[in-house]
Amino acid sequence: MHNKSIAELARGLRSGEFSSVELTQAFLDRIKRHSSLNCYVTVTEDLALQEAKAADDRIAEGDATLLTGIPVAQKDIFCTQGVKTTCGSKMLDNFIAPYNATVVDKFNQAGAVMLGKLNMDEFAMGSSNETSYYGAVRNPWDLNAIPGGSSGGSAAAVAAGLTVCATGTDTGGSIRQPAAHCGITGLKPTYGRVSRYGMIAYASSLDQGGPMAHSAEDAAIMLQVMAGFDERDSTSVDLPVPDYRAGLNNPIEGLKIGLPKEFFGDGLNSDVAAVIESAVNEYRKLGAHIKEVSMPNLKLAIPAYYVIAPAECSANLSRFDGVRYGYRCANPVDLTDLYVRSRGEGFGKEVKRRILMGTYALSAGYYDAYYIKAQKVRRLISEDFKKALSEVDVIMGPVAPSTAFGIGEKIGNPIEMYLSDIYTIAINLAGLPAMSVPAGIVGGKPVGLQIIGNYFAEDRLLNIAHQYQQITDWHQQSPKGFE
Amino acid sequence: MEWEAVIGLEIHTQLATKSKIFSGASTAYGAEPNTQACAVDLGLPGVLPVLNEEAVRMAVLFGLAIEAEIAPYSIFARKNYFYPDLPKGYQISQFELPIVGLGHLDIDVDGVKKRIGVTRAHLEEDAGKSLHEDFHGLTGIDLNRAGTPLLEIVSEPDMRSAKEAVAYMRKLHELVRYLGICDGNMQEGSFRCDANVSVRPKGQQAFGTRAEIKNINSFKFVEKAINYEIERQIDLIESGGAVVQETRLYDAAKDQTRSMRSKEEANDYRYFPDPDLLPVVVDEAFKAQVKTTMPELPDAKKQRFKEQYGLDEESTAILTSSRPLADYFEIVVKESACEARICANWVTGDLLAALNRSGLEISDSPVSHERLAGLLARISDDTISGKIAKQVFEEMWQGTASADEIIEAKGLKQITDTGAIEAIIDKIIADNPGQVEQYRSGKDKVFGFFVGQVMKEMQGKANPGEVNKMLKDKLK
Numbered sequence: 001m002h003n004k005s006i007a008e009l010a011r012g013l014r015s016g017e018f019s020s021v022e023l024t025q026a027f028l029d030r031i032k033r034h035s036s037l038n039c040y041v042t043v044t045e046d047l048a049l050q051e052a053k054a055a056d057d058r059i060a061e062g063d064a065t066l067l068t069g070i071p072v073a074q075k076d077i078f079c080t081q082g083v084k085t086t087c088g089s090k091m092l093d094n095f096i097a098p099y100n101a102t103v104v105d106k107f108n109q110a111g112a113v114m115l116g117k118l119n120m121d122e123f124a125m126g127s128s129n130e131t132s133y134y135g136a137v138r139n140p141w142d143l144n145a146i147p148g149g150s151s152g153g154s155a156a157a158v159a160a161g162l163t164v165c166a167t168g169t170d171t172g173g174s175i176r177q178p179a180a181h182c183g184i185t186g187l188k189p190t191y192g193r194v195s196r197y198g199m200i201a202y203a204s205s206l207d208q209g210g211p212m213a214h215s216a217e218d219a220a221i222m223l224q225v226m227a228g229f230d231e232r233d234s235t236s237v238d239l240p241v242p243d244y245r246a247g248l249n250n251p252i253e254g255l256k257i258g259l260p261k262e263f264f265g266d267g268l269n270s271d272v273a274a275v276i277e278s279a280v281n282e283y284r285k286l287g288a289h290i291k292e293v294s295m296p297n298l299k300l301a302i303p304a305y306y307v308i309a310p311a312e313c314s315a316n317l318s319r320f321d322g323v324r325y326g327y328r329c330a331n332p333v334d335l336t337d338l339y340v341r342s343r344g345e346g347f348g349k350e351v352k353r354r355i356l357m358g359t360y361a362l363s364a365g366y367y368d369a370y371y372i373k374a375q376k377v378r379r380l381i382s383e384d385f386k387k388a389l390s391e392v393d394v395i396m397g398p399v400a401p402s403t404a405f406g407i408g409e410k411i412g413n414p415i416e417m418y419l420s421d422i423y424t425i426a427i428n429l430a431g432l433p434a435m436s437v438p439a440g441i442v443g444g445k446p447v448g449l450q451i452i453g454n455y456f457a458e459d460r461l462l463n464i465a466h467q468y469q470q471i472t473d474w475h476q477q478s479p480k481g482f483e
Numbered sequence: 484m485e486w487e488a489v490i491g492l493e494i495h496t497q498l499a500t501k502s503k504i505f506s507g508a509s510t511a512y513g514a515e516p517n518t519q520a521c522a523v524d525l526g527l528p529g530v531l532p533v534l535n536e537e538a539v540r541m542a543v544l545f546g547l548a549i550e551a552e553i554a555p556y557s558i559f560a561r562k563n564y565f566y567p568d569l570p571k572g573y574q575i576s577q578f579e580l581p582i583v584g585l586g587h588l589d590i591d592v593d594g595v596k597k598r599i600g601v602t603r604a605h606l607e608e609d610a611g612k613s614l615h616e617d618f619h620g621l622t623g624i625d626l627n628r629a630g631t632p633l634l635e636i637v638s639e640p641d642m643r644s645a646k647e648a649v650a651y652m653r654k655l656h657e658l659v660r661y662l663g664i665c666d667g668n669m670q671e672g673s674f675r676c677d678a679n680v681s682v683r684p685k686g687q688q689a690f691g692t693r694a695e696i697k698n699i700n701s702f703k704f705v706e707k708a709i710n711y712e713i714e715r716q717i718d719l720i721e722s723g724g725a726v727v728q729e730t731r732l733y734d735a736a737k738d739q740t741r742s743m744r745s746k747e748e749a750n751d752y753r754y755f756p757d758p759d760l761l762p763v764v765v766d767e768a769f770k771a772q773v774k775t776t777m778p779e780l781p782d783a784k785k786q787r788f789k790e791q792y793g794l795d796e797e798s799t800a801i802l803t804s805s806r807p808l809a810d811y812f813e814i815v816v817k818e819s820a821c822e823a824r825i826c827a828n829w830v831t832g833d834l835l836a837a838l839n840r841s842g843l844e845i846s847d848s849p850v851s852h853e854r855l856a857g858l859l860a861r862i863s864d865d866t867i868s869g870k871i872a873k874q875v876f877e878e879m880w881q882g883t884a885s886a887d888e889i890i891e892a893k894g895l896k897q898i899t900d901t902g903a904i905e906a907i908i909d910k911i912i913a914d915n916p917g918q919v920e921q922y923r924s925g926k927d928k929v930f931g932f933f934v935g936q937v938m939k940e941m942q943g944k945a946n947p948g949e950v951n952k953m954l955k956d957k958l959k
Contacts, residue, residue: 079529092528098522197529200528235760311755315561315573315753318573319571321565324570362755364753367755
């Protein structure tokens with residue numbers, strides 16, 4: 001049951017082949033059996049079974065959506081009323097939100113069953129899931145490898161069949177990179193497409209929630225529920241949400257694909273490059289035209305990102321001060337001590353590093369040289385994409401320069417870790433939508449193809465990914481031991 | 484040496500919106516601590532601010548009233564600092580691009596008019612309150628005020644004396660209440676002032692080093708604090724010292740300012756644009772729409788009151804000191820058909836005196852404008868005299884009856900029947916031959932005696948004009 005698509009499961013639920021309670025129980029059993037992957041921070045077993053029961057009733061009443069009764073899991077960055085939301089941090093180890101994130105509300109309204117909360121890099125800061133207070137997540141394809149990050153728990157759980165699908169968030173690649181490393185399909189929507197309300201902020205101008213699933217079709221079903229204007233999020237965009245599933249089978253003949261030469265230079269593993277080339281070839285067979293494009297400012301994306309994101313996070317994380325909720329140090333002697341020790345003890349190393357970088361970048365005398373300059377670079381990068389996307393329909397390239405690296409391999413070297421997001425970060429700076437689609441396996445580990453589209457072209461991206469998944473089966477492969 | 488003070492004011496006005504600037508929680512004052520703070524105000528993880536359009540409308544209305552440039556595009560910024568009553572660890576404010584740009588306000592000090600520049604006015608959220616009493620050495624936090632909209636109005640350093648500063652502050656206080664954007668309640672902190680004060684030798688162009696005096700919450704204290712600070716700075720310089728740039732607090736009990744923190748200890752607020760909020764775009768249509776809601780402003784109203792009603796400076800100033808009072812007066816004039824000057828005397832005299840005695844605002848007056856107009860109408864149609872009217876007014880203040888009902892019930896109607904008055908006059912003249920003799924021999928003062936006697940006999944109900952006329956005839 002754990003490898004079926006959402007549509008297949010929905011059919012099974014409706015035909016009475018199995019109930020949501022049975023389906024949910026099957027996933028809860030698998031979660032227990034594979035707990036050593038460390039995908040979940042919290043498993044909401046009782047709640048899930050309650051919700052499954054309610055979903056069964058709803059299905060019986062004939063009032064079901066495609067997601068009614070389908071087990072999903074939430075990245076632990078989305079606030080869930082009455083269920084602990086940790087954001088992967090000691091700081092929020094005791095935090096229970098009195099409200100749901102808009103995304104969580106929407107899954108609830110659709111009748112989805114929440115299995116639990118998924119492990120992640122602390123406050124979404126990391127590319128390997130190793131910065132989590134709850135420990136590293138193992139990649140089901142190679143238990144000694146990282147699953148990617150920050151949505152590492154989400155990607156590993158979907159790949160290992162510990163949920164049907166999962167939510168993720170993507171600030172610099174946090175949906176796409178783990179999706180690539182775990183061989184699943186992930187979509188980072190256009191900035192503003194999915195509400196950020198109740199999604200704990202890392203870098204507000206870059207954060208965007210999105211679906212992580214086996215296939216483009218499953219991702220389309222999820223996005224249908226997640227997308228849309230939210231009056232509680234001023235940066236969400238009031239545009240109609242298209243029927244994402246309806247367009248999946250549109251022909252893509254004549255599609256113009258751009259390949260930025262900067263995506264294929266030094267630093268890209270040659271085996272990964274070969275996988276991308278062969279994927280592009282599949283598209284050629286489907287009638288696409290391939291064109292080289294250039295993104296001359298791409299090399300500035302990482303430095304610009306590592307000014308803007310830390311700057312925003314330095315303010316976003318100021319609220320974690322030990323005063324109202326979250327971790328508070330023992331026996332503070334005065335206000336300064338309360339602040340210094342609560343934050344010093346509550347935050348991990350990477351979070352502190354980024355708060356410090358951001359604080360520095362915003363300081364008097366440095367603001368223009370760092371923050372303002374980074375914003376200028378951000379505009380230049382957006383212009384690069386705008387120009388390229390005026391020549392082609394979509395841009396393709398790798399998601400990550402290599403397959404999943406080993407646990408412990410890069411955690412001691414932040415710069416090297418940051419460089420693993422070299423192909424994803426620029427897309428966040430431009431606010432564009434992009435997908436990661438399973439496209440091959442190298443050395444037993446999956447490789448993802450990245451497809452970048454124009455603003456609000458999620459329907460087109462899903463269509464293009466779906467067409468590829470009709471002629472390939474990379475998205476259907478399961479890691480050994482998790483079949 | 485002769486010194487000159489240079490003063491600029493930063494005034495925080497709490498905008499009178501129903502809900503907070505970035506959340507739907509109520510802004511009402513005085514609720515139980517932390518009962519009017521929602522998830523957004525508490526700065527819980529994941530929550531986002533959504534701008535209250537009403538706060539923008541109020542800021543634009545203010546900008547238009549001071550003939551300021553309204554920014555077509557303004558942005559919110561985060562002002563970063565840690566304090567327990569600042570839930571997010573930053574205050575959402577405006578920094579580089581405020582919504583209201585350069586404008587001005589005209590003040591009048593001892594008959595001399597002066598134009599004071601307003602540098603800018605920007606929207607921001609208020610913080611909560613730290614409560615240091617009642618917690619046995621601990622501090623309580625009340626976040627009811629957190630997120631209350633403020634318009635911070637920053638003046639140019641155009642004022643040269645504490646008197647001018649107070650005149651500017653009063654003028655601004657009057658204006659924001661006229662506009663209905665602030666209740667002006669200084670005890671509740673709805674209108675707070677920080678003053679930047681420096682001194683320089685008279686004639687010198689360059690500014691001296693300034694000190695900022697924080698949170699002065701009454702007109703009286705502003706004047707005292709500034710005067711103290713001017714003296715302190717002059718004494719300091721004259722005794723060979725130098726003013727340091729710092730933030731000072733005014734201690735009303737001791738009537739002095741004391742240092743709070745120096746420039747070195749000041750925060751680096753690390754302002755940057757708030758990525759959670761879109762730029763505020765104010766287009767011509769919005770401005771035009773707001774303009775249609777612009778009330779008549781104090782200066783224009785004063786001018787009109789003088790011209791239209793022929794009132795003197797003093798009555799005008801009192802009547803136009805607040806919009807509700809001015810409106811009350813105008814309705815009374817219209818409904819009573821009584822002479823405006825008499826209406827003005829009644830409103831500024833008996834009515835305000837009664838309100839003051841009871842500690843009431845005009846909006847809570849027990850005698851509504853309809854009822855006062857009903858009373859004054861009876862003066863203007865000679866039903867009662869002004870003197871009787873005061874008696875009727877007292878009755879009206881105590882109860883709910885109309886002037887007509889009281890006049891009727893107490894039989895206070897003025898006697899205009901000349902036959903009745905004549906009979907009384909004849910009787911008085913006959914009874915007081917001595918006084919008649921005195922009057923006729925040239926003692927004009929005795930005339931008052933006769934008037935008094937007649938009125939007394941008629942229980943004040945005779946028409947005084949008629950009595951005067953007839954007495955004069957009879958005594959010839």
